[in-house]
Amino acid sequence: MEKKKRVTIYDIAKHLGVSGTTVSRALSDHHSIGDKTKKAVLQAAKEMGYIPNTIAAGLRKKQTNTIGVLIPWINRPFISSMISGIEEVANDAGYNVIISQSCDSYKKEVANAETFFSNRVDGVIASMAMETEDFSHFNLFIDNDIALVFADRVGKNLPQDKVMIDNFAAAFEATEYLIHSGCRKIVHFTGAPNREIYKLRRAGYQDALEKNGIPYDEKLVFSGLLSGEEGVRNAKAILELKELPDGIFSANDTVAVHAMIELKKAGLKIPDDISFIGFNDDPIASIVEPQLTTVSHPALEIGRSSARQIIKRINAKHSSPPENIVLPTQIIVRESTRKLVKSVPPK
Amino acid sequence: MEKKKRVTIYDIAKHLGVSGTTVSRALSDHHSIGDKTKKAVLQAAKEMGYIPNTIAAGLRKKQTNTIGVLIPWINRPFISSMISGIEEVANDAGYNVIISQSCDSYKKEVANAETFFSNRVDGVIASMAMETEDFSHFNLFIDNDIALVFADRVGKNLPQDKVMIDNFAAAFEATEYLIHSGCRKIVHFTGAPNREIYKLRRAGYQDALEKNGIPYDEKLVFSGLLSGEEGVRNAKAILELKELPDGIFSANDTVAVHAMIELKKAGLKIPDDISFIGFNDDPIASIVEPQLTTVSHPALEIGRSSARQIIKRINAKHSSPPENIVLPTQIIVRESTRKLVKSVPPK
DNA sequence: TTGTACGCGTTATCAA
DNA sequence: TTGATAACGCGTACAA
Secondary structure (H helix, E strand, O other), rough: OOOOOOHHHHHHHHOOOOOOOHHHHHOOOOOOOOHHHHHHHHHHHHOOOOOHHHHHHHHHHHHOEEEEEOOOOOOOOHHHHHHHHHHHHHHHOOOOEEEEEOOOOHHHHHHHHHHHHHOOOEEEEEOOOOOOOOOOHHHHHHHHHOOEEEOOOOOOOOOOEEEEOHHHHHHHHHHHHHHHOOOOEEEEEOOOOOHHHHHHHHHHHHHHHHHHHOOOOOHEEEEEEHHHHHHHHHHHHHHHOOOOOEEEOOOOOHHHHHHHHHHHHOOOOOOOOOOEEEEEEEHHHHOOOOOOOOEOHHHHHHHHHHHHHHHHHHHHHHHOOEEEEEEOOOEEOOOOOOOOOOOOOOO | OOOOOOOOOOHHHHHOOHHHHHHHHHHHOOOOOOHHHHHHHHHHHHHOOOOOHHHHHHHHHOOOOOOEEEEOOOOOOHHHHHHHHHHHHHHHHOOOEEEEEEEEEEEEHHHHHHHHHHHOOOOOEEEEOOOOOHHHHHHHHOOOEEEEEEEEEOOOOOOOEEEEEHHHHHHOOOOOOOHOOOOEEEOOOEEOOOOOHHHHHHHHHHHHHHHHOOOOOOHHEEEEOOOOHHHHHHHHHHHHOOOOOEEEEEHHHEEEEEEEHHHHHHHOOOOOOEEEEEEOOOOHHOOOOOOOOOEEEOOOHHHHHHOOOOHHHHHHHOOOOEEEEEOOOOOEEEOOOOOOOOOOOOO
């Protein structure tokens, strides 16, 4: 499509017989500008259908008012809600949001980071791919003073802002909830261990077991991509165990729900034979029967908070130590767990 | 955050003792450039950590390699899948995707359109807000020769490319499926009638009834936002009816599933007392019990197809008549409908 | 094959 | 309060 000539500040200037500078100032409400000229410019701009060219301004100001969001997948309930939160806050503050999915691939993540840099985004919010183990591609932003905030799937030991939940504590509480409701042999579904969040959930699970005198058994931990198909596979593997578990703590809802359905098919009663606690509070959690008890993940708020943080960094005059923003989680008790036999001690 | 001096083609030029032009050409693989110089430039660029400034190039070339995506909500399964498809195709073709949600608000949609224009996106893919009745804000793109493709929630009588499904036919088939499985009193859940897609689904529903000798009854059509809460409300309203319906065709899965659950609570058997067909094939459709029969909406493919179309338009030398791309739907038969008593005639 | 000079649309600086 | 001029980083017509 051929480009059309568009209205610029000089068209307005010529029309009004003033300089481009004056128009620019009038439009950006500069203090040293006559009231009459200002009004005239604004009027003319409107009449002539002028819309500022953010790109050109950005080139000059060395800023684009754009935030890059780097996430593994868009079409997952948790992530799309997070993006929704980011977009909400960013838009209100006058920023655009550009999105790239890594599809959990390290290679794509690296490529996307470069694209963001090429587009001179003012800041980046990143949630890392499952595969990613080396973080050096983020140096692009760090070395060039581009604000960087990690959200949810953060890197370990990276000196950047992070917005996340307390995965260890959430997992500990969830596991202990199962224990307090009478479970003694508890299976854990987890994701790739190079993602800190899954490592921490697993650690919380392990710690809860040990604190309650239950031995930790590697064979009861199923690790993978946390997909629905994996839930079915895991369920089948569980049915092969010599002694069935009486509880399952899953690092996400998808795998939990599909495992649950598969176990139900095999005739097991939930929660009586096996209790379930998931993670995320996806829509499917409240639809499955029995409804899934789960750890609610404040997705929207993680997004909002990340956006606020990145904007704060973008506007900061000086650098300051990295912040760790931890958002609260909550166990949503539904029907896939039994009643507590021992009350959970207050925190 | 203060901006840092970044490597430009002139830094490379100075370093190598050549002109900026030469560097620019070497980097973009221009034909008239010496092999040695090219190699030297590429080498130096790599060493110095040069990454092109797409923004500056865009200003010069009057293109940004950016596609604006205007959708009502990000965090809905159908839409996030569509975006995923857009992003996939666009990224592969070297385009960035910037996203704005209108939250189904006309006002936000207008504001977002202006932002897109300000950012000089090369093209726009739009799925309209529920509220939108006036389409004049899209003239911004049309008048300025910015490619525009409507996806899914298209406008009526607009001379733009559209990517969508055959809503009328899909609704007709779904309703007829209910009829052929023995339903005679069929309720319809629909969305705002200013969105063509809902109007068409309703028309398909009505036509199927009439073609099969069943009178169309306005009182059996429930219109609204198609939310979960609405599903509960609709179910309660249905229970108040003098004579219960024996089938429900819903314009989305969310409202169908929640209504189903509510009716089950009231003791109704599904599909024996009431059959259900939804629309979209959201994840919840295959989780609810009984699993929901639904019209599958090729979300990912609508996204991919829209992206391909917009890129085609962006690169087109001349304008050509608007295209209407219609993607196939499919009834996914699950457990919320009874067996067909009369086979569906072949199309 | 290479370089000079200018333009893309805006803002910052300095002078008037 | 206003204006002339340069600069942001890159691409390109034209000249060499």
